[in-house]
Amino acid sequence: MGDPYELIIIGGGPAGLSAGMYAARSRLPTLLIERAMPGGQIVNAELVENYPGFPEGISGAELASLMERQATKYGLEISVAEVDGIEVAGEQKTVRTSEGQYHAKALIIAGGSEHSKLGVPGEEELRGRGVSYCATCDGAFFRDQVIAVVGGGNIALSDALFLTRFASKVVVIHRRDQLRATRILQERAFAQPKIEFLWDTVVKSIEGNSEVRQLRLMNVKTEAEALLEVSGVFIAVGLRPNTGYLEGVLALSPEGFILVNEQMETGVPGVYAAGDIRAGSPRQVSSAVGDGATAAISAERYLSSI
Amino acid sequence: MAAPQHVDDNSFNEVVIEAKMPFLVDFWAPWCGPCRAIAPIVEELAGEYEGQIGFGKLNVDENPKSATEYGVRSIPTLLLFKDGKPMTQIVGLRSKAELKKHLDASLT
Incomplete structure (x- = not known):
């Protein structure tokens, strides 16, 4: 299907779009495959405040669309398809997708990550009925209500701060007694009177009939259980890589991230990984963009050597 | 090409519930990034x-x-109605291939 490409990039987040821009400027016939719409995780970010060049911050959706425009301006081709698998033995690589097969001599895998689930009873059943993974999408449904945020990282605190615009109270539930989030977010959260913290606490189950009514909690130190009445719970307990189809194909870390060296090489000649999907990524827009550039430069070097 | 029509609280009954064919409603808002995605x-x-x-x-x-009536508390939510009743609720950003499976199921 289609003309043979020199390079295929899987994933249209910041890493993939950056790689695509570099490849297109190098005049490599390049196809980027994205399953929904370019941008990746950042389309959920209300405001990206730590990407250099935007001192007032920029909305994630806006940043994504600027990155897409910059990449396609130089001729990057983008297709919408869901990738099912890749074949990487030999010089010609194959990408199997929902829309057919594509071939290229080099691949950059930049498929990013997805929010992790808590894995507790009620989570799946009440998704969309009070259980949410996207504060910017769903916050406004919880005006003047009490809601919980589960997690202690940057996404959890950004979500909690955003949700104070709507909710009467936001309870942050964290399994440890200190936060992982960056200091500036911690300072803002501690100063926000609508935010309360429950430390050393995990969610045992999410309860309610047709919508979320309460959380069953447990203190991990005392093992005491408690109920918390909330009408919504936002889950921000980390990200897992979209590498299900790569098991047995590429070397992965125990957590499923793709192992690479500093050139973003996976160990299979001509196959690279970039962004959140690679092991050791700091999972920032700026690091993903850097990974994408590195991977594209490595791929270009490989393509001119074969 | 047929574009999705705008449905509101007033027209919901007439357009969606009384539709002769299965009907998919995309619940969205302008401030929601994944809705734009x-x-x-859907188009x-x-x-x-x-x-x-x-x-x-x-x-x-x-x-x-x-x-509120259909318990939508997360967007994007796609609600697929058949014979005036909600048949499938799809929450969050999904691939086209996955959506087609749900749509095909409503046609059988």
């Missing part, structure tokens, strides 16, 4: 399933009644 997929599907399934978009900011 799923919109072009393409509206073209591909023209004459078999009806498609509509409902802005939850302007039409809170319908969202």
